[in-house]
Amino acid sequence: MAETQTRWDTSYEWKAVTLLGIGFGLVGLDRWIIAPLFPSMMKDLNMGYQDIGNLVGALGVLWGVFAIVSGQISDRIGHRKVLIPATLAFAALSGLSGLATGFTMLLLIRALMGVTEGSFCPTSFTATAAASEPSRRGFNQGLQQCGFALFGFGLGPIIATQLLTVVPSWRWVFFVVSIPGFIVGLLLYVVLREPAQTQGGKAVGAAQTGGSWTQVFKSRNIVLCMLALLCAMACIFVLGGLLPNYLVDHLKLTQQQMGLVASALGYGGFVGQFAVPGLSDIFGRRLTAVVSFIGAAISIYFFMGTAANPTALFGLLFLVSFFSLGNVALITGPIATESAPAGLISSAIGIVVGSGEIFGGGVAPSIAGFIAQNYGIQNILYMPLAGVSLGVFVCLFLKETAPRKVRG
Numbered sequence: 350m351a352e353t354q355t356r357w358d359t360s361y362e363w364k365a366v367t368l369l370g371i372g373f374g375l376v377g378l379d380r381w382i383i384a385p386l387f388p389s390m391m392k393d394l395n396m397g398y399q400d401i402g403n404l405v406g407a408l409g410v411l412w413g414v415f416a417i418v419s420g421q422i423s424d425r426i427g428h429r430k431v432l433i434p435a436t437l438a439f440a441a442l443s444g445l446s447g448l449a450t451g452f453t454m455l456l457l458i459r460a461l462m463g464v465t466e467g468s469f470c471p472t473s474f475t476a477t478a479a480a481s482e483p484s485r486r487g488f489n490q491g492l493q494q495c496g497f498a499l500f501g502f503g504l505g506p507i508i509a510t511q512l513l514t515v516v517p518s519w520r521w522v523f524f525v526v527s528i529p530g531f532i533v534g535l536l537l538y539v540v541l542r543e544p545a546q547t548q549g550g551k552a553v554g555a556a557q558t559g560g561s562w563t564q565v566f567k568s569r570n571i572v573l574c575m576l577a578l579l580c581a582m583a584c585i586f587v588l589g590g591l592l593p594n595y596l597v598d599h600l601k602l603t604q605q606q607m608g609l610v611a612s613a614l615g616y617g618g619f620v621g622q623f624a625v626p627g628l629s630d631i632f633g634r635r636l637t638a639v640v641s642f643i644g645a646a647i648s649i650y651f652f653m654g655t656a657a658n659p660t661a662l663f664g665l666l667f668l669v670s671f672f673s674l675g676n677v678a679l680i681t682g683p684i685a686t687e688s689a690p691a692g693l694i695s696s697a698i699g700i701v702v703g704s705g706e707i708f709g710g711g712v713a714p715s716i717a718g719f720i721a722q723n724y725g726i727q728n729i730l731y732m733p734l735a736g737v738s739l740g741v742f743v744c745l746f747l748k749e750t751a752p753r754k755v756r757g
Contacts, residue, residue, distance in 0.1 A: 357482050359482075361480060361540075361542065362480045362481060362482065362485075362489070364540050365476065365477065365480035365540065365541060365542070366477055366480060366481065366489050366492060366493055368533065368536055368537060368540055368541070369432075369473045369476055369477050369480075369493050369537075369541075370477075370492060370493040370494075370495070370496040371496060371529075371533055372432075372436055372469065372473060372496075372530075372533045372537065373469070373470070373473055373493060373494060373496050373497050374496025374497060374499060374500035374501070375436075375439075375440070375496075375500060375529055375530050375533060376439060376466045376469055376470070376497060376501075377496065377497035377498065377499075377500045377501025377502065377505070378500035378501050378504065378505050378508075378526055379439055379440070379442075379443035379462065379466070379526060379527065379530065380408065380462065380466060380501055381501035381502055381505050381589055382443075382501075382505045382508065382509055382522060382523070382526050383404070383446065383459070384405075384505070384506070384589055384590055384592075384593050384611070385505065385506040385509040385510055385593050385607070385608055385611060386509050386513075386519045386522060387401055387593060387594060388593065388594065388597055388604065388607075389513065389518075389519045390519055393518075393519075394449070394451060394452050394455065395452070396452055397722055398591070398594065398718050398721040398722040398726065399715075399718045399719060399721075399722045400452055400718070401590060401591065401594070401718055402590065402591065402714045402715045402716070402717055402718015402719065402721070402722075403456065403715055403718060404452075404455065404456060404459050404590075405586065405589070405590035405591075405710075405714040405715075405718075406710075406711045406712060406713075406714045406715035406718075407456055407459055407460045407463065407711070408459045408460060408462055408463035408466075408710075408711075409463065409582075409586065409706050409707065409709075409710030409711030409712075409714065410460075410463065410706070410707050410710075410711035410712070411460045411461070411462075411463030411464050411467060411711075412463040412464075412466055412467035412470070412702075412703075412706045412710060412711075413463075413467060413702070413703040413704065413705070413706030413707035413708075413710065413711060414467065414703060414707065415463065415464045415465075415467035415468050415703075416467040416468070416470050416471050416698075416699045416700075416702040416703040416706060417699045417700050417702075417703035417704075418468075418699070419431055419435075419467065419468035419469075419471065419472060419695075419699060420471040420472065420475075420695040420696045420697070420698055420699020420700065420702075420703075421695070421696045421699065423471070423472040423475070423695045424692065424693060424694070424695045424696050427543045427544075428472050428475065428476045428479075428541065428543060428544065428695075429537075429538075429541055429543060431468055431469075431472045432469060432472050432473060432476065432537055432541065433534055433537050433538050433541070435465045435466070435468040435469040435472075436469060436530055436533055436534035436537060437530070437531060437534040438465040439462055439465040439466050439469065439530060440527045440528075440529075440530025440531050440533075440534065441527065441530075441531075442458055442461050442462045442465060443462065443523055443526060443527040443530065444523055444524050444527035445458050445523075446458050446459065446462075446523040447519075447520035447521065447522070447523030447524050448520070467702075467703070467706065470699075470702050471681075471695050471698040471699035471701075471702050471703075472695055472699075473493065474490060474493070474494070474681060474682055474685075474686070474695075474698050474702075475544070475686070475694045475695040475698060476541065476544070477489055477490050477493040477682075478490060478682075478686045478694065479544035480542075483752055484630070484752065484753075485630075486630075486682075486683055486686065486752075487626040487627060487629055487630040487634075487679075487682065487683040487751070488623060488626060488627040488630060490626055490678065490682030490683055490686070491622050491623035491624070491625065491626030491627055491675075491678045491679070491682060491683075492622075492623040493682075494622045494623075494677070494678040494681070494682060495618065495619045495620070495621075495622030495623045495674075495678065496619075497618070497622070497674075498614070498615050498616075498617070498618025498619045498621070498622055498670065498674050499615050499616070499618070499619035500615070501589075501615060502589060502611070502612065502614035502615030502616075502618055502670065502674075503612050503613075503614070503615020503616045503618070503619055504612070504615060505612075505615065506593070506607070506608040506609075506611040506612045506615075507608055507609070507612050508522075508526065509522055509608070510604055510605060510607075510608035511608075512525060513604075564690045564693060565689060565690060565693055565696055565697040565700055566700075567690075568688045568689065568690070568697070569746075569748060570684060570685075570688035570747055570748050570750065571685065571688050571689065571697055571700065571701060573743055573744070573746055573747055574680050574681070574684055574685050574688070574701045574747075575700065575701050575704040575705065576743045577638065577642075577676070577680050577740050577743045577744055577747075578677065578680045578681060578701055578702070578704065578705030578709065579704060579705050579708045579709040579736075580642070580709070580736045580737060580739050580740030580743060581642075581645075581673050581674075581676045581677050581680065581705070581709065581736065581737065581740060582677065582705045582706065582708075582709025582710045582713070582736075583708070583709040583713040583732055583733065583735075583736030584645060584649070584669070584673045584709075584732075584733035584734075584736045584737050585614070585618070585669075585670065585673045585674055585677065585733075586709060586710045586713060586714055587713050587714055587717045587729060587732050587733055587736075588614060588666075588669070588733055589614060590714045590717070590718075591714070591717055591718065591721060591726065591729050592611055592614070592666075593607050593611050594721070594726055595726050595727065595729065595730075596610055596611065596662070598726055599725075599726050599727050600656070600657040600662075601657060602657060602659065606659050609659060609663065610659050610662045610663050610666060611666075612663075613662075613663040613664070613666035613667040613670060614666055614669075614670045614674075615670070616667060616670075617666065617667035617668060617669065617670030617671040617674070618670040618671065618673070618674030618675070620671055620675075621641075621670060621671035621672060621673075621674050621675030621676075621678070622674050622675055622677070622678040623678070624671070624675060625637060625641055625671075625672070625675025625676060625678060625679050626675070626678050626679045626682055626683055629679055629683060629751060630683075630751060630752075630753060631753065633749050633751050633754045634679065634683060634684050634687075634747065634749060634750055634751050634754075635744060635745075635747040635748075635749050637679060638676055638679055638680065638684070638740075638744040638747060639741055639744045639745060641672040641673075641675050641676045641679070642672070642676060642737050642738075642740040642741040642744060643741055644668065644671075644672040645668075645669055645672035645673045645676070645737040645740075646734060646737045646738050646741065648665050648666075648668035648669040648672065649669055649730065649733050649734045649737065650734060651665055652665040652666060652669060652730070653730045653734070669733070672737075673733075673737060676740070677705075680701065680705075681698055681701055681702050681705075683750070683751070684747065684750060685697050685698045685701045686698065687750035687751075687752075688748075688750055709736070713732060713736070716732070717729045717732050720732070
């Protein structure tokens with residue numbers, strides 16, 4: 350009997366991590382498939398750079414607000430009641446984006462997408478932690494998050510630009526990419542368990558009833574994670590929203606070249622989002638975060654000086670995304686999980702993600718859109734550089750939480 354109780358349910362662990370990873374990948378695809386479509390949509394909907402920044406920013410702000418709210422709710426009512434409706438809703442809203450007849454209608458749809466995707470985000474991270482064996486927690490949380498980069502930034506530009514060659518208009522791209530979300534929502538209904546029903550949930554305290562959500566602010570690491578995530582997102586989401594126009598309008602790349610170069614954000618982030626948290630299991634969370642921000646700053650600096658060379662641009666952008674999105678996964682995953690009070694993990698992750706999204710994913714792209722509209726799109730790259738440089742300083746003050754380092 351004792352042996353049965355202590356045997357780890359590895360089968361459920363990998364089913365849950367895989368399914369939640371695909372779900373978060375579809376969140377990334379539905380969120381960022383719009384970026385490579387902007388050059389085509391701008392003509393039909395009469396939009397400018399400021400409008401692009403506002404579309405990206407509106408989704409980010411609502412994502413941030415509802416990440417905070419849903420994190421607290423899921424700690425109380427459970428994961429299934431948040432994740433399954435959120436998955437079905439963001440899939441439906443992605444398809445509705447293709448029906449937009451003007452900027453205002455599109456802005457409303459994308460803002461509502463921020464509500465549903467923000468609700469999915471922190472709860473899915475906690476569900477992954479609850480399914481994971483502690484020694485694999487950092488790797489698994491990074492593996493779950495890396496789908497966002499692969500689907501959203503990596504495959505998204507290629508899917509968008511290729512579909513545009515076979516469908517009547519950009520509207521059909523939204524219809525096509527919404528379909529997988531409905532499938533994942535149904536699979537989550539069949540597979541997903543609540544934290545109390547998993548060994549990992551007991552290990553991280555996710556199965557306990559949480560106290561007041563304000564307790565999370567007593568953790569120095571949580572406050573630092575909020576600031577560090579803002580820095581990382583100010584980099585990656587400014588690039589995600591405005592980079593396609595930078596490549597086409599400033600560097601004069603073709604649509605196909607732009608799609609290839611922009612996809613480096615996805616492939617670099619895909620590798621970084623499981624590699625960086627995985628390396629932090631070995632070398633420690635703080636050291637890994639600091640080194641990653643330094644790597645991102647160096648990569649952006651050289652990217653800024655690179656001309657219209659698709660190969661060089663791809664390589665440098667791959668490194669920017671590897672380090673930046675790798676840090677996003679590290680900060681919102683293992684560091685936030687291990688720094689949260691017992692029973693308040695979703696609340697802590699929600700607060701961290703929410704603050705990063707509101708300012709790094711919401712306000713920063715809107716500011717970048719203003720800069721591009723009034724001072725030239727080439728000047729948007731100073732925002733990512735400033736963000737990751739500040740992140741180096743912030744992460745120096747993190748308290749180490751990696752289980753292997755703490756035990757040592």
